[in-house]
Amino acid sequence: MFYFVIILLVFKKNLTLFLFLFSFFGILISATRVETLVRALTLQTNFLTSSTWFNASGTEVVGNTITGSPYTIQTNGYSYLLSVGSNDTGSSRVLFGAQTKLLADEYADFDHPNLSSFTSVSRNHSFEGVITLLDTLYFTNVTSIQLQWGSGSTPDSYISNLIYSLDKGNSWNIVGSNQTITPGSSTGSFTFN
Amino acid sequence: MGVLLTNNTNSNAIYIQNPELAITYSLLSDSEQANQFASEIEDYLPCATLENGMIQLTNIKKLELIDKYNRLTGNAKNLLNSMVMGEGFSAADRYTFLINANL
Numbered sequence: 001m002f003y004f005v006i007i008l009l010v011f012k013k014n015l016t017l018f019l020f021l022f023s024f025f026g027i028l029i030s031a032t033r034v035e036t037l038v039r040a041l042t043l044q045t046n047f048l049t050s051s052t053w054f055n056a057s058g059t060e061v062v063g064n065t066i067t068g069s070p071y072t073i074q075t076n077g078y079s080y081l082l083s084v085g086s087n088d089t090g091s092s093r094v095l096f097g098a099q100t101k102l103l104a105d106e107y108a109d110f111d112h113p114n115l116s117s118f119t120s121v122s123r124n125h126s127f128e129g130v131i132t133l134l135d136t137l138y139f140t141n142v143t144s145i146q147l148q149w150g151s152g153s154t155p156d157s158y159i160s161n162l163i164y165s166l167d168k169g170n171s172w173n174i175v176g177s178n179q180t181i182t183p184g185s186s187t188g189s190f191t192f193n
Numbered sequence: 194m195g196v197l198l199t200n201n202t203n204s205n206a207i208y209i210q211n212p213e214l215a216i217t218y219s220l221l222s223d224s225e226q227a228n229q230f231a232s233e234i235e236d237y238l239p240c241a242t243l244e245n246g247m248i249q250l251t252n253i254k255k256l257e258l259i260d261k262y263n264r265l266t267g268n269a270k271n272l273l274n275s276m277v278m279g280e281g282f283s284a285a286d287r288y289t290f291l292i293n294a295n296l
Contacts (some may be wrong), residue, residue, distance in 0.1 A: 043216040080214065081195070084207065097198075097207025109217075119199075125199045127206040131214055132195025139226045140263035142218040146198050151212030157201040158209075164194040180201060181207050 011050055038141065043078055043133065047094045051075035053087055056071055056114050064090040070114050072134065079134040083171075093150075121163050121174040136168055146191040152183020162192045226265050227272035231284040232256060239294035252296055259292055 045051075052075075055061045055068030073080045085096045085155035110118040110128070118130055131147070145162060162175035181190045195214065200207055223230065237258075241249040260268070276284040 006270045032252050040217050041217075043214070045214045047213060048211055082212075094211050096209040106273070120195065121197055123197075123199045127200035128198060129207050130195055130197050131212055133214070133216060137194075137216075137218060138261060139221045139269075140218040141221060142194065142216060144215075145194060145196065145219075146215040148213040148215065149209045153200065153208040156208065158207065158252040159199045159201050161197045162194065162200075163197045174197065183196075 043079075044076065045073075045080055046075045047073055047080075047082070047087070048092060056062045057111065061087075064088070070112055081130065081132045081134050083110070083112075083118070083129040083131070085129075096131065096149075097127070117165075117170055118163075118172055121161070121172045125161070130163065131171075132163065132165075132172075134169055136149075144191050146189050147181070148187075148189040149183050150187055151185050154184050155182075157182040160190060223266050223268035224272060226269035227276060227284070228239060230261060230265060230269070230288075231276050231278065232285065233261075234288050234291060239291070239296060243246060250291055250294060250296060255294075255296070257294055258288070262288060262292075286295060 029121060047062045051063050051064055052115060053072050054072040054074075055066070056070055057068070058072070061068060066089065069085055070081060070083045071081055071085070071087075082094075084098055086098075087094050110116065110122050113132075121130075140160075147160065158181050160172065160181050161177070163172050165172050166174070175192075179190060179192070181188075194216065198207055199207075217268065236248050237250045238247040241247040249274075253291050270285070273285040273288065274283050277288045278284045282290075
């Protein structure tokens with residue numbers, strides 16, 4: 001009888017241990033499965049390297065200084081639009097925007113024909129520009145968009161808005177909340193959630 | 194999708210070096226994909242004027258629906274077969290009807 005009780009206790013201990021381990025790993029397995037089902041994917045641009053630039057005429061452009069915005073830039077299998085700027089490959093620098101009025105005139109109020117679909121989101125300001133994904137993401141739930149930068153100009157600040165298209169870029173919509181960003185002279189980022 | 198930047202200080206146009214975008218997203222589940230697609234095709238008819246509240250199907254929309262259908266996962270396409278959208282026909286039947294309609 002004594003031995004039976006001992007065995008029963010050992011069994012109960014093992015059973016408890018088994019149930020404990022099963023529940024523990026079961027949670028892990030379940031958590032892993034959930035993580036797999038809602039796994040976040042990220043499209044990360046790389047305009048500086050690993051990218052192919054096309055100018056406003058659709059011609060691939062290479063060289064020390066690439067000009068001719070607006071650009072279509074193919075990187076990591078996706079196409080993006082950079083409305084104004086240049087790619088100074090000699091200095092390993094991509095510039096979004098322009099400091100000179102001459103260049104600014106090229107994109108003021110999105111008056112370039114290639115940018116006509118953005119007039120609906122224009123703030124009618126002399127200095128504005130967009131960086132957008134041109135490809136459609138099908139059956140996805142976008143959770144965040146982050147704009148990253150290497151540096152900016154001091155003391156400029158910018159009003160930044162999310163924009164999106166539901167018809168392959170034929171028309172664009174703006175998300176109302178204005179966010180002020182001040183790139184300054186160092187690296188940084190801003191995330192829209 | 195993307196970002197619009199407007200200079201807030203009027204001092205210097207836009208000037209940002211080495212801009213990059215990071216877009217984070219998750220894929221919809223098979224059933225969510227099927228439901229979303231079914232919900233969309235339910236609104237279209239080749240002759241919408243005969244039925245209130247419907248949208249006229251166009252050739253452009255037809256091509257868009259074909260494009261979207263091809264992006265569905267295999268399981269999502271199968272789910273359309275069992276999704277009842279009317280008496281005796283499924284969402285998959287309705288999709289076939291729409292893309293074969295003469296406009």
